[in-house]
Structures are given as structure tokens and as C-alpha cells.
Amino acid sequence: MKTGWNWLGVMPFFAFAALFLILPTMNIVIGAFQNSEGGFTLANLQGLTAPRIVDSFAISIKVSLASAILGCLIGFAMAAAVVMGGLPGWIKAPLMTFSGVASNFAGVPLAFAFIATLGRVGLVTMLLKQWFGINIYAMGFNLLSFWGLTLTYLFFQIPLMILIITPALEGLKREWREAAEVLGASTSQYWRMVALPILFPSLLGTFALLFANSFGAVATAYALTGSSLSIVPIMLFAQIRGDVLQDPHLGYAMAFGMILVTGLANLAYVIMRTRAERWMR
Amino acid sequence: MSFLTLDHLQKSFGDTKVVHDFDMRVEKGEFISFLGPSGCGKTTVLRMVAGFETPSAGRILIDGQDVTGLRPNQRQIGMVFQAYALFPNLTVADNVGFGLKVAGVPRAERGPRVAEMLDLIGLPQMGGRYPWQLSGGQQQRVALARALAPRPRVLLLDEPLSALDAKIRVSLRNQIREIQQQLGITTIFVTHDQEEALSISDRIVVMHRGVADQTGTPREIYNHPTTDFVANFVGTLNRFPAEVLDAATGRLRVGGTEIELGRPVGPGPLVLAARPEGLVLAETGIPAEVTGVEFLGSVQRLRARAAGQSIVMDRFNAPTAALPAPGETVHLCPLRSHWMVLAQPEAEIV
Amino acid sequence: MKRLWSWAALVIGALYFLLPLIGTIEFSLRMRRGAYSLDAYRSVLADPAFRATFGYSVMMALLTIVLGVVLVVPTAYWVRLRLPRLRPVIEFVTLLPLVIPAIVVVFGYIRLYNTSSILPLTGTAGGTNILLLCGYATLALPYMYRAVDTGLSTMDVRSLTEAAQSLGAGWVRIIGRLILPNVLGAVMSGAFLSFAIVIGEFTMAALLNRPAFGPYMQLLGANRAYEPAALAVIAFAVTWGCMGVMQLISRLAGVRKTAT
Known part of the structure; x- marks a missing residue:
């Protein structure tokens, strides 16, 4: 009786989560294994092996990996510079505020900002041409490409990394560093054997988050490239809007593929985290 | 010839002079306490010996070698911190073996030495545990073993007992003294607790406002204080x-x-x-x-x-x-x- | 040496972040040939579609915040009070929207709530609005829950509740008059974050065909040259405003906490 009462208190939440998060997702997953008559089939998943779709997954994963790895590295470098690089203390507060803003500055306006900067007539493109005679577009650069998209995604990936890793870096105790030093360790030995292993769970979690963050992003890519760069979310978007694949169930399969990729990325994260956290409570 | 020489050390942070002309000779195997209230400069002197602070003036010699310009990792010093400072990601055994590992000692030689150290501190079965699984007193003993494992020339103890319960504090200080005498290692012990200093030291340096007020055996300090500050700070x-x-x-x-x-x-x-x-x-x-x-x-x-x-x-x-x-x-x-x-x-x- | 590297990392980073902002502002002023002007902004602000979609998105954002608070505060409170073992489960659910792409969720909506289903929400404009609102609340869930849970962790939920109960307060009164005011700072920071996310959201609104600000921006971007830059500047200012107010609130809340 009493426990029944207790459960009632969380019913609204679970009802909401079921209706608007879990059931819709399950529906897509089930749809991926159904044919148009509602029977079970693996044909949809086989459809994913079409070169066009394999390519789109490949480029999506490549962009997500690249922007997550670079986001982690650059964000880490900037956070480390501020936390332990001997920079004046006042820099931290504005950097954190800016990171809070920039990590949420995604979607359509971000694409506009990069078009205005690195597009064919963008400010940096023009300045490079006028001042240094460098025509980046003649050199093969294109904002509507793998590197262009990665560069754009970094605008929210780096700040996200800074926001998450700065508290973790501040949690490294000065005594750990000093203890390692006095025991004869070099700076790189300290980082390799103490600091990085301690930070590893946070780094890993942030990496998984950054990966999912860019893998599912639609708006920036869509506003930036229209449909010219066929990453998975853009293809799925076009499919939902106008059935460009001529097969609605292939759309479910693609969506299922997306869940599979982010799900596997997070599963890998959970497994590695449990192994890396053996020393934790 | 003394083993550890602190030759007219001075240290200023900006305009504040924290240590004035600190001069002292320590014999090999001696246990010296730096005793004084917080802010008296005792920790700063210790950190200069460890190499974390560079003296504004003066020299530090260990066994005749001038180490003033050396980095902490070149000084062959062992140090125990107030807050244990064990590496949380490493097991007890890996913590104790850390100094040997970074020095490139092969695994086969590290194992026996680690076991020997764990025996020394009375925790032979704890090698596989992680620091959070130990009590404060056990952690500090592991920290001591970690500091001693690479056979340092000097052992520095920075208020190692302050974070512990009263009862453990007494038993651990006796254990520290025992181990120190057994190994005959030259030791500097920083504390603000006069009872601690009196009970385990060969000699005590009472520090006050960056100056060594008096240096002497515990009995000398207690029975014949030479300054008003020493008389008041040590004992009632x-x-x-x-x-x-x-x-x-x-x-x-x-x-x-x-x-x-x-x-x-x-x-x-x-x-x-x-x-x-x-x-x-x-x-x-x-x-x-x-x-x-x-x-x-x-x-x-x-x-x-x-x-x-x-x-x-x-x-x-x-x-x-x-x-x-x-x-x-x-x-x-x-x-x-x-x-x-x-x-x-x-x-x-x- | 170390400081040099730090400065280098910071300066390169700052360049990367500032150049697009400068570029966008510069571009947004270029509409009139040969001179900088605010023409692009004028053109955007005069567009009735801008006002309509922006107003729609602001409304949706506010409703999202209300729905989020109603959903998250009682739940987080209840779990802390009565079902602490359930916390990992709730936490897992609130993290799902970070893992499942929004496009997949909205795809599910379209399939699940289409006109031939039991709950044909997409059949009417009102129904679709509700669906979009729930979608936004889902997107905001991770941030809202984290903020509120952190806020709750700073107070002793159990003692406060027992004290209120001994004074005869009912559940609605306890949550409305006791818990909510105490986590208001946390709720507000979650709210402004939600606002920043919802205001320019594109995917869900576009796929549900609602006249929101995100799809409007995208449409404008496909058809105009300078107005999008002006829109980007406006959007950045809105985001900055949200984050600024959020920080201010958390600082004020912090001051109040330390003062008492």
C-alpha cells in the first residue's frame, strides 16, 4: 500500500518519458524490422548496406569522430592553459561564460556565422585573399565539406569540453603533483601515470557526449549545406520530409542505425568507464 | 661535516619576508622537528628543502652536494604530506612502487622492495587495495612507505599527523620514530603540536615569524627556553x-x-x-x-x-x-x- | 615557457571563436553597397514572418519551461524523499535525450501520433503544438533535471518536509511553497538553458511543420544573403542574454545562500 503510494509520485514522469521518449523510439526500432504489411523482416537492415547509405554513415561517423577528438584535445588544452598554465586568474570567469554561450550557439545561426566568415565571400576568406593572396577555395577548401563541417561543429564542441573538463582539472590535487615530483617523476610521467588516469572517466564521458552531440545534429549541417553533403541525419531528414528513398521502412532502418551508433558509442563508454573507475567508490 | 645543511636560507613572497636567515646543520640519521604556529615559516623551509620553493637567498646541501638549483625530482627526497596525497587511481602496492617505477627499476626488483616496505609499516596484506579502502591512519602509513621505498637521502614530514584522530596520532608517531631509527634516515618533521615535537625529536627548532628562535633537544627547549616566545609556546x-x-x-x-x-x-x-x-x-x-x-x-x-x-x-x-x-x-x-x-x-x- | 604555451593555446582559441562572430557582424552590416549600415537588421525586424515565428518560439520556450518544471521538480523531490533507489533509473532516463538524436524521436512522434493512430495529435494544429511542446520538454529534460537535482542536493529535503508536515501542510503546498522557492535559483538556470535551446530549435519544428523561429531562419538563409547574418547576430545575442541572466541568478542565489 505504502510503496504503491510512493510509486504514484513518479508516475507522471514515467508516463511522460514513455509517451514522448521511449515509445516513439521503440516504434522506430520496431519499424526497422517490419515490412509494409507489418510482418517481420531483415530486408530494411539489408537496405542499409546500399553504398549511398553506407557512405552517409561513414562520413557522419568521420565528422563526429573528428569533431569530438579535436573538440576534446583543443578544449582540454584551453582548459589546462587556464587552470594550470600560469595565466592570470581573471581569465577563467569570462572563458566559462563564453563557453556556456558558445556551447549552446548551435543550429541554424551557427551555420550563418560560418558562411559569413568562411563562405565564398566570408570575412576571413576575403581577408586571406586580399592580405596574403591566399585563395582557400582555390586550394580545395570548401565549407560544405567534411573539414568545413568539422570546423563548424568545433564551435560548440570545444566550449562543451571546456565546461565539463575545467572542474575536473581543478579537482586534481596539488599534492598529487608534488608527491609524484618528489618521488622522482617527470612532468610527463606524472600526467601519464597519475593525472590522465584520474581524468580518464571524465574525458571518456565528454568524448561520448561530443560524439552523440555532432552525430545527431541536423540544423547546422542542413542550413550550411542544404542537402549537398549527405550525412545520415540530413538524409533521414529529407526522407521524413519527402520519402527520397522511395521506401519508408528504409527510413526506420536509418533511424535505427543512428540509435545503434550512438548507443554503441555510449555502451563502449560505459564499459570503459567501469574499467577505468575500478579505483573509485 | 653535517649531512643536511641549510645555509642562511631566506624566502620572500613579493614584499613579505616569510623566512629570515634560517641557518641549520642536521647530522646524518637525526630526527629534527620544526615547531611553530601556523605562518611561522616552517612549512616554507620544508618546501625549500623539497624543491617546491626556490630560496630567495642561501643554499641547501645534502651530503655535501649543493641541491639549491635542482628540481624536486632530482633531489632523492622522500616526503609525506598532511592530506596523505596517495594517488587514488593506483593500488597500495603501485603507490609504494611509484618512485621505483619512475626511476626505471624493473618489475622483478620492485616487487620485493614493495613487500618489504608494506611489512615495515605493518600492512603486508593491503597491497591490492585502493587508497579509499583504507583508514586515514593506514593511508598515511602507505604514504610513508611510498616516500621511503626509493631509499631517499632525506625524509620530510609535513604535518603528517594533523588529519588523524588523537589516538591514531600517538600510535603513528611512535611508529614513525621507530621506522626512522631502524632505517637511520635523516628526517625533518614539521608540526605545530609541541607534544608531538617533544616526544619524537632528537632536536627541535622552534620557529617564530620566519626566524629559528631556539634550537635544542626537547629537554633543553622545555626546561631552558631562551626566548619568551619559546617559553610560552612549548608547554604551559x-x-x-x-x-x-x-x-x-x-x-x-x-x-x-x-x-x-x-x-x-x-x-x-x-x-x-x-x-x-x-x-x-x-x-x-x-x-x-x-x-x-x-x-x-x-x-x-x-x-x-x-x-x-x-x-x-x-x-x-x-x-x-x-x-x-x-x-x-x-x-x-x-x-x-x-x-x-x-x-x-x-x-x-x- | 609553460606560460607561453598557455597564452598560445588561449589566443588561438580566442581567434577561432571571435573570428566567426566578427565575420558575422561585419557581414550583417554589408547590405548597403559601399557602406556599413543596419539595413539587414531593419529588413529582418520589419518582416512580419520574423515577428510571428519569433513570438511563436518564445511562447513555446516559456511553455516548455513550465512543463519542464511541473514534470521535473516534483519528481526529483519525490525520488529524493521516498524512492532514493530509483535515482539511477531516473537519471538514466533523463540522459537518454542526449543519446537518442532528436530527429529519431520526432520521427517516432510522426509515426506514433499520426492521423490514423489512437492519439492523432498531428491531425490538428493544436495537437501538433502540444506534440512539439512535449518534444521540447524532452530535449530540455537532461538540463532541467540536472539543475533541479543539484539544487535539491543543497538542502535537507527530508527534514524540511517533516517540519512542514508537522505544521499540517499538504503535498501541493509543500512542493509549491517550500521546495520550489528553495530550488528557484536552480530552476531558473535550467529554465534559461531550456530557453536558449528551444528558441532556435530547427529539427523538430521543421519536421512537425510548425511556424517556429528555427525553420524561419533556415528558410531565410536559403533565400537571402545578408539577413541571415543579422539573424545569427540576434540569435547569438539572445543566447548570450540567457546565459548572462542565468549566471547572474546563480550568483545572486549563491550570495543569498552565503549571507544566511
């Missing part, structure tokens, strides 16, 4: 303002009673001081009104007022002796060998 001290009647024979007047020390004193006014155990009750002496009696087991502590001062007197427990009651007037008699004569601090001269 009863102070009686005294008027000099005859400087040559040491005849003084204290609170209306005349006392003869039998040794010459400087010109007055002076302060006559005695430890709580340096006073006895007698038929005649300085009259005092008892304000409280505490029974502490082996010791009885009497609180009283005499000559306008609060006085504390200790005596051993005697089952048959009657205790004075509060309000009673007693006479405090000086035990000659216990009395100290201090110059009266300027502020007390009225």
Missing part, C-alpha cells in the same frame, strides 16, 4: 612578575613574598616562570587562592590565582593526600631547579 608556563632586590644573589620579591634563587640575575624587572610541575604546595611561599581542581588520573591539576596571575600546578596523584578545595588559600613553594628567569616583555612593564 606560570608567570610571576618579580622585583629584583639583590641581583647578585638572585633575591626577588614576588607578590609580597621574598624568594632567593641562589644565582645571579639581570637587573629587573623580571618575570619568574615555572612549569606546572615546578610548583609544590608548602607551609610558606607565594599565597594563592585555589579556583579549581581537576583530577586527570595520574596527575592532579590545580588552578589558582597568585600575584594577580592565573596559575596551573600539576602534581602526581597520591591516593591518601587530600585535595585542596576551591576557595581555599594555599602556599606555592618554588622548586629551585625548575624556576626560569625571563626578561619582562616590554608590554608588561607598567
Whole structure:
């Protein structure tokens, strides 16, 4: 009786989560294994092996990996510079505020900002041409490409990394560093054997988050490239809007593929985290 | 030739001078305590020895080698920190073996040494645990083993007992002293706890405002403090303002009673001081009104007022002796060998 | 040496972040040939579609915040009070929207709530609005829950509740008058974050065909040259405003906490 009462208190939440998060997702997953008559089939998943779709997954994963790895590295470098690089203390507060803003500055306006900067007539493109005679577009650069998209995604990936890793870096105790030093360790030995292993769970979690963050992003890519760069979310978007694949169930399969990729990325994260956290409570 | 030489060390942070001209020689195998209140510069001196701070002036020599310019990781020093500072991601054994590993000692040689160290600190079964699975006292013992494993030339202990419970503090300090004597390692121990310093040191340096006020054996420091600060900081001290009647024979007047020390004193006014155990009750002496009696087991502590001062007197427990009651007037008699004569601090001269 | 590297990392980072902002501002002023002007902004602000979609998205954002608070505060409170063992489960659910791409969720909506289903929400404009609102609340869930849970962790939920109950307060009163005011700072920071996310959201609004600000921006971007830059500047200013207010609130809340 009493426990029944207790459960009632969380019913609204679970009802909401079921209706608007879990059931819709399950529906897509089930749809991926159904044919148009509602029977079970693996044909949809086989459809994913079409070169066009394999390519789109490949480029999506490549962009997500690249922007997550670079986001982690650059964000880490900037956070480390501020936390332990001997920079004046006042820099931290504005950097954190800016990171809070920039990590949420995604979607359509971000694409506009990069078009205005690195597009064919963008400010940096023009300045490079006028001042240094460098025509980046003649050199093969294109904002509507793998590197262009990665560069754009970094605008929210780096700040996200800074926001998450700065508290973790501040949690490294000065005594750990000093203890390692006095025991004869070099700076790189300290980082390799103490600091990085301690930070590893946070780094890993942030990496998984950054990966999912860019893998599912639609708006920036869509506003930036229209449909010219066929990453998975853009293809799925076009499919939902106008059935460009001529097969609605292939759309479910693609969506299922997306869940599979982010799900596997997070599963890998959970497994590695449990192994890396053996020393934790 | 001393083993560790701190040659006229000075340290300033900006305009603040934290350590003034600190000069000291430590013999091999000696256990030295730096004792003083927080902010007296004792930790700064220790950190200069470790290499975390660079002296503004002066030199540090270990075994004849000038290490002043060396980085901490080149000095072959062991250090134990107040907050344990064990690496949380490594097991106890890996923590203890850390110094050997970074020095490139092969695994086969590390294992026995780690086991030996764990035996030494009495935790032979704990090698596979992680730091969070240990109590504070165990963690600090592991930290000691970690510091000792690479056979350092000098061991530095930075308030290693402050974070622990009272009971563990006593047993661990005895264990530290035992291990130190067993290995014969030159040790500097920083503490603000005078009891700790008195109980385990060969010599104590009492520090005050960046200066070594007095250096000596625990007995010297306790029984013959040379400065007013040392007399007050180490142990409890009863102070009686005294008027000099005859400087040559040491005849003084204290609170209306005349006392003869039998040794010459400087010109007055002076302060006559005695430890709580340096006073006895007698038929005649300085009259005092008892304000409280505490029974502490082996010791009885009497609180009283005499000559306008609060006085504390200790005596051993005697089952048959009657205790004075509060309000009673007693006479405090000086035990000659216990009395100290201090110059009266300027502020007390009225 | 170390400081040099730090400065280098910071300066390169700052360049990367500032150049697009400068570029966008510069571009947004270029509409009139040969001179900098605010023409692009004028053109955007005068567009009735801008006002309509921006107003729609602001409304949706506010409703999202209300729905989020109503959903998250009682739940987080209840779990802390009565079902602490359930916390990992709730936490897992609130993290799902970070893992499942929004496009997949909205795809599910379209399939699950289409006109031939039991709950044909997409059949009417009102129904679709509700669906979009729930979608936004889902997107905001991770941030809202984290903020509120952190806020709750700073107070002793159990003692406060027992004290209120001993004074005869009912559940609605306890949550409305006791818990909510105490986590208001946390709720507000979650709210402004939600606002920043919802205001320019594109995917869900576009796929549900609602006249929101995100799809409007995208449409404008496909058809105009300078106005999008002006829109980007406006959007950045809105985001900055949200984050600024959020920080201010958390600082004020911090001051109040330390003062008492």
C-alpha cells in the first residue's frame, strides 16, 4: 500500500518519458524490422548496406569522430592553459561564460556565422585573399565539406569540453603533483601515470557526449549545406520530409542505425568507464 | 661535516619576508622537528628543502652536494604530506612502487622492495587495495612507505599527523620514530603540536615569524627556553612578575613574598616562570587562592590565582593526600631547579 | 615557457571563436553597397514572418519551461524523499535525450501520433503544438533535471518536509511553497538553458511543420544573403542574454545562500 503510494509520485514522469521518449523510439526500432504489411523482416537492415547509405554513415561517423577528438584535445588544452598554465586568474570567469554561450550557439545561426566568415565571400576568406593572396577555395577548401563541417561543429564542441573538463582539472590535487615530483617523476610521467588516469572517466564521458552531440545534429549541417553533403541525419531528414528513398521502412532502418551508433558509442563508454573507475567508490 | 645543511636560507613572497636567515646543520640519521604556529615559516623551509620553493637567498646541501638549483625530482627526497596525497587511481602496492617505477627499476626488483616496505609499516596484506579502502591512519602509513621505498637521502614530514584522530596520532608517531631509527634516515618533521615535537625529536627548532628562535633537544627547549616566545609556546608556563632586590644573589620579591634563587640575575624587572610541575604546595611561599581542581588520573591539576596571575600546578596523584578545595588559600613553594628567569616583555612593564 | 604555451593555446582559441562572430557582424552590416549600415537588421525586424515565428518560439520556450518544471521538480523531490533507489533509473532516463538524436524521436512522434493512430495529435494544429511542446520538454529534460537535482542536493529535503508536515501542510503546498522557492535559483538556470535551446530549435519544428523561429531562419538563409547574418547576430545575442541572466541568478542565489 505504502510503496504503491510512493510509486504514484513518479508516475507522471514515467508516463511522460514513455509517451514522448521511449515509445516513439521503440516504434522506430520496431519499424526497422517490419515490412509494409507489418510482418517481420531483415530486408530494411539489408537496405542499409546500399553504398549511398553506407557512405552517409561513414562520413557522419568521420565528422563526429573528428569533431569530438579535436573538440576534446583543443578544449582540454584551453582548459589546462587556464587552470594550470600560469595565466592570470581573471581569465577563467569570462572563458566559462563564453563557453556556456558558445556551447549552446548551435543550429541554424551557427551555420550563418560560418558562411559569413568562411563562405565564398566570408570575412576571413576575403581577408586571406586580399592580405596574403591566399585563395582557400582555390586550394580545395570548401565549407560544405567534411573539414568545413568539422570546423563548424568545433564551435560548440570545444566550449562543451571546456565546461565539463575545467572542474575536473581543478579537482586534481596539488599534492598529487608534488608527491609524484618528489618521488622522482617527470612532468610527463606524472600526467601519464597519475593525472590522465584520474581524468580518464571524465574525458571518456565528454568524448561520448561530443560524439552523440555532432552525430545527431541536423540544423547546422542542413542550413550550411542544404542537402549537398549527405550525412545520415540530413538524409533521414529529407526522407521524413519527402520519402527520397522511395521506401519508408528504409527510413526506420536509418533511424535505427543512428540509435545503434550512438548507443554503441555510449555502451563502449560505459564499459570503459567501469574499467577505468575500478579505483573509485 | 653535517649531512643536511641549510645555509642562511631566506624566502620572500613579493614584499613579505616569510623566512629570515634560517641557518641549520642536521647530522646524518637525526630526527629534527620544526615547531611553530601556523605562518611561522616552517612549512616554507620544508618546501625549500623539497624543491617546491626556490630560496630567495642561501643554499641547501645534502651530503655535501649543493641541491639549491635542482628540481624536486632530482633531489632523492622522500616526503609525506598532511592530506596523505596517495594517488587514488593506483593500488597500495603501485603507490609504494611509484618512485621505483619512475626511476626505471624493473618489475622483478620492485616487487620485493614493495613487500618489504608494506611489512615495515605493518600492512603486508593491503597491497591490492585502493587508497579509499583504507583508514586515514593506514593511508598515511602507505604514504610513508611510498616516500621511503626509493631509499631517499632525506625524509620530510609535513604535518603528517594533523588529519588523524588523537589516538591514531600517538600510535603513528611512535611508529614513525621507530621506522626512522631502524632505517637511520635523516628526517625533518614539521608540526605545530609541541607534544608531538617533544616526544619524537632528537632536536627541535622552534620557529617564530620566519626566524629559528631556539634550537635544542626537547629537554633543553622545555626546561631552558631562551626566548619568551619559546617559553610560552612549548608547554604551559606560570608567570610571576618579580622585583629584583639583590641581583647578585638572585633575591626577588614576588607578590609580597621574598624568594632567593641562589644565582645571579639581570637587573629587573623580571618575570619568574615555572612549569606546572615546578610548583609544590608548602607551609610558606607565594599565597594563592585555589579556583579549581581537576583530577586527570595520574596527575592532579590545580588552578589558582597568585600575584594577580592565573596559575596551573600539576602534581602526581597520591591516593591518601587530600585535595585542596576551591576557595581555599594555599602556599606555592618554588622548586629551585625548575624556576626560569625571563626578561619582562616590554608590554608588561607598567 | 609553460606560460607561453598557455597564452598560445588561449589566443588561438580566442581567434577561432571571435573570428566567426566578427565575420558575422561585419557581414550583417554589408547590405548597403559601399557602406556599413543596419539595413539587414531593419529588413529582418520589419518582416512580419520574423515577428510571428519569433513570438511563436518564445511562447513555446516559456511553455516548455513550465512543463519542464511541473514534470521535473516534483519528481526529483519525490525520488529524493521516498524512492532514493530509483535515482539511477531516473537519471538514466533523463540522459537518454542526449543519446537518442532528436530527429529519431520526432520521427517516432510522426509515426506514433499520426492521423490514423489512437492519439492523432498531428491531425490538428493544436495537437501538433502540444506534440512539439512535449518534444521540447524532452530535449530540455537532461538540463532541467540536472539543475533541479543539484539544487535539491543543497538542502535537507527530508527534514524540511517533516517540519512542514508537522505544521499540517499538504503535498501541493509543500512542493509549491517550500521546495520550489528553495530550488528557484536552480530552476531558473535550467529554465534559461531550456530557453536558449528551444528558441532556435530547427529539427523538430521543421519536421512537425510548425511556424517556429528555427525553420524561419533556415528558410531565410536559403533565400537571402545578408539577413541571415543579422539573424545569427540576434540569435547569438539572445543566447548570450540567457546565459548572462542565468549566471547572474546563480550568483545572486549563491550570495543569498552565503549571507544566511
